[in-house]
Amino acid sequence: GAGVSQSPSNKVTEKGKDVELRCDPISGHTALYWYRQSLGQGLEFLIYFQGNSAPDKSGLPSDRFSAERTGGSVSTLTIQRTQQEDSAVYLCASSSSFSGNTIYFGEGSWLTVV
């Protein structure tokens, strides 16, 4: 598709389970971001990938969170042993130098931990 694609769009999981969230960026975009937004809050930076460079993981809140980007395209955010405070919408975004530094978001993955 033309935009950033995320899946699943909604996920309800039990506390303690692992979840994987997927992001397919806009074709040709080399930069990929994961943000988290809790209800009524601002966007919290999680991790950034740029091409084949080492990712910036400085925003990951704990070692239960990890992300990878295979082949410079699709990215997976994994949350292990989920906690209730992990409930949020996880937004993926991508950009390229040709997009004028603009970042484009997917529709997000809404995670609810019960």
Place this chain on the structure above:
Amino acid sequence: RKEVEQDPGPFNVPEGATVAFNCTYSNSASQSFFWYRQDCRKEPKLLMSVYSSGNEDGRFTAQLNRASQYISLLIRDSKLSDSATYLCVVKTSGTYKYIFGTGTRLKVLA
């Protein structure tokens, strides 16, 4: 102090009114500036970039004041459909991090 600060609002204005939001940023090395719009339970979408000389897109006007380190968004002739949260976004030169403000809520009332 937050890197990007916005008045959370809400700003409640009647249809047809003009409304303005400000956003302040703390890093003088900030290079790129944007306004994004976010509807309830939706992803943020680019409203407009903010250029040094100011720019206009229909009813929307964005301004940058580097000396005072703030950007503004002016909405003229408000429509009901303008009701949303407006996010100020700043990117610092030499980095790839986009810093988002927490947003200003606008409600346009019939």
